[in-house]
Amino acid sequence: MEFEIAGIIVIFLITLAIGLAFSIGANDETSAPLAAAGTLKIRMVLIIGGAAIAFGTIFLSQGVASMVGEKILGPGIKYTIFMLFAVLISSIIWLVIGSFAGIPLSSTHSLIGSIFGVVIVYALFYGGVDPATAFNWDKLGSVVISWFLSPLFGLLVTYGLYKLIEKFYLSKKKGLNEIEISEKKFAWALVIAIIFAEIWVGANSAEALGILYALYSNGEIDLVTYYFFVVICAILAFLGLYIAGRYVIRNLASQLTDARPSDGFIIQLSAAIILMFCTVFYSVPISHSHVIVFSIIGLNIAQKKEVDYGKLGKMFVFWVLTFPLAALMAGLIYFGFLSFGFY
Amino acid sequence: MIDLTDLSDKNLKKLKIDDLTHMFMDSINEQTLKMIEGINYLIKEDFDNFEKNLRYVIDTKTEIQIKKAFEAKIFKSKLMFSKADRLKVFSKINDIKDIGEYLANKLLVYKVVFPDEKFKLRIELILKYLREISVNLVDAVKTIGTDLTHAHDICEHIKDERRKMRVEEWNLLRRLWNYEMDYIPKEFIYLKEMIEGIMMLADHIKKFSEYIQFLATKYYYFK
Numbered sequence: 001m002e003f004e005i006a007g008i009i010v011i012f013l014i015t016l017a018i019g020l021a022f023s024i025g026a027n028d029e030t031s032a033p034l035a036a037a038g039t040l041k042i043r044m045v046l047i048i049g050g051a052a053i054a055f056g057t058i059f060l061s062q063g064v065a066s067m068v069g070e071k072i073l074g075p076g077i078k079y080t081i082f083m084l085f086a087v088l089i090s091s092i093i094w095l096v097i098g099s100f101a102g103i104p105l106s107s108t109h110s111l112i113g114s115i116f117g118v119v120i121v122y123a124l125f126y127g128g129v130d131p132a133t134a135f136n137w138d139k140l141g142s143v144v145i146s147w148f149l150s151p152l153f154g155l156l157v158t159y160g161l162y163k164l165i166e167k168f169y170l171s172k173k174k175g176l177n178e179i180e181i182s183e184k185k186f187a188w189a190l191v192i193a194i195i196f197a198e199i200w201v202g203a204n205s206a207e208a209l210g211i212l213y214a215l216y217s218n219g220e221i222d223l224v225t226y227y228f229f230v231v232i233c234a235i236l237a238f239l240g241l242y243i244a245g246r247y248v249i250r251n252l253a254s255q256l257t258d259a260r261p262s263d264g265f266i267i268q269l270s271a272a273i274i275l276m277f278c279t280v281f282y283s284v285p286i287s288h289s290h291v292i293v294f295s296i297i298g299l300n301i302a303q304k305k306e307v308d309y310g311k312l313g314k315m316f317v318f319w320v321l322t323f324p325l326a327a328l329m330a331g332l333i334y335f336g337f338l339s340f341g342f343y
Numbered sequence: 344m345i346d347l348t349d350l351s352d353k354n355l356k357k358l359k360i361d362d363l364t365h366m367f368m369d370s371i372n373e374q375t376l377k378m379i380e381g382i383n384y385l386i387k388e389d390f391d392n393f394e395k396n397l398r399y400v401i402d403t404k405t406e407i408q409i410k411k412a413f414e415a416k417i418f419k420s421k422l423m424f425s426k427a428d429r430l431k432v433f434s435k436i437n438d439i440k441d442i443g444e445y446l447a448n449k450l451l452v453y454k455v456v457f458p459d460e461k462f463k464l465r466i467e468l469i470l471k472y473l474r475e476i477s478v479n480l481v482d483a484v485k486t487i488g489t490d491l492t493h494a495h496d497i498c499e500h501i502k503d504e505r506r507k508m509r510v511e512e513w514n515l516l517r518r519l520w521n522y523e524m525d526y527i528p529k530e531f532i533y534l535k536e537m538i539e540g541i542m543m544l545a546d547h548i549k550k551f552s553e554y555i556q557f558l559a560t561k562y563y564y565f566k
Contacts, residue, residue, distance in 0.1 A: 173564060175488045175489035
């Protein structure tokens with residue numbers, strides 16, 4: 001009976017992970033500036049963006065997935081399926097709350113917060129593990145620090161990149177014709193920047209693959225099955241972008257028709273550089289949307305435009321609260337499972 | 344310099360969006376200058392040339408061909424973000440023609456004799472300003488494509504000149520309202536509406552130059 005329930009939960013977890021992969025594609029707005037620039041038709045934008053996400057998911061995601069699914073934990077502790085189940089429920093609830101509040105919350109922060117909550121509850125109430133050794137604190141620390149540093153570096157890289165391009169290229173453009181020719185070139189450069197960014201979005205999206213890696217790590221699925229589901233997740237991320245993401249992209253693109261491709265290029269390139277750096281060198285899952293928000297701020301500062309710090313403050317409060325609240329929620333859910341004997 | 348004499352569809356199709364805009368601006372400016380010249384003839388009581396010039400403004404339709412060529416071209420053009428703004432610039436040039444044509448028709452309904460030399464001088468001064476801002480506007484429109492800062496500066500000058508015109512307008516109206524009561528009302532109305540018509544054209548040029556400044560601010564990469 002217990003085995004049957006465990007099997008059902010594993011299937012449920014895999015289904016949720018695949019669903020999450022679909023939602024990553026569906027909510028991905030990275031390609032919106034490209035659609036707004038009008039360089040390519042929307043269908044081509046979706047195909048290119050989806051293919052790049054799928055590529056990143058299949059070939060470059062293992063580092064981040066293993067970080068979330070295994071390395072973040074301390075020695076002698078492995079995820080149980082009910083821990084993962086509680087993590088997913090908590091993450092989803094917190095993101096739904098965020099959507100209703102109109103705050104772009106990070107699914108990555110929510111996931112790691114939830115993991116923190118269930119592992120602490122497991123250590124305290126079931127596993128007999130010392131909470132001090134429940135985590136690989138170096139890894140967890142690097143993940144949390146990266147959440148603060150990645151937006152900051154996003155801001156700095158964008159600022160620096162804009163100032164550099166402005167000094168050596170943009171400032172030499174005097175008339176509308178020259179500016180337009182220059183922006184046409186940037187529109188094509190934007191294609192490359194978006195592909196680059198989408199690849200690293202796919203590679204850094206830890207939600208779905210972290211869960212799958214955890215299932216592989218605790219022996220619920222083997223390596224071949226893990227990779228099979230990685231490919232399935234990649235296909236679902238592609239389909240998510242192609243089928244559902246088009247509405248997000250089209251909607252955003254219609255608001256960005258006056259935006260300059262050069263701005264889009266600088267923002268996306270900076271964010272992609274940060275994502276790549278975090279993925280390749282540290283394998284830490286970061287929030288793409290947070291990096292983008294700070295990159296936009298960096299660009300606004302560089303262009304001497306006004307920044308709405310009031311709105312930013314509200315966002316920041318939610319960003320900081322995401323980790324502890326997701327941890328609390330996931331901990332309570334998992335405590336509920338433990339109460340019924342499901343560990 | 345764009346040749347305004349050969350406006351065949353084939354030739355127009357060969358021109359770029361910018362060339363068509365400049366050609367259109369030249370054509371409209373030429374008509375504005377003709378109208379100013381016509382009003383100057385009226386001041387000199389040379390009614391034949393006055394009518395000839397204003398008829399020219401009303402009857403000239405060459406700009407319609409340019410307009411059609413422009414609209415067809417911009418609709419299919421692969422210009423990036425300035426497409427809608429260029430269309431708006433073009434339509435604002437077209438508005439000058441509309442106002443000019445309206446004013447020309449209005450002025451042709453009657454042939455006025457100006458009340459005195461001082462009034463004539465003041466009208467001439469206003470026309471001189473109008474001529475200057477009209478010519479400056481041509482420069483501003485032609486400079487948008489090559490130097491936004493310069494276009495912005497020209498527009499600032501246009502606004503200054505238009506401000507001086509406004510002062511002259513009040514002086515003229517004050518003078519008009521203070522003539523002896525035996526002055527015949529038909530001429531009073533005609534002159535009042537002529538001043539207002541000229542200022543309507545000047546106001547449009549001022550608003551147009553503000554729009555050019557808006558474009559310059561919007562597109563220029565400020566350091």
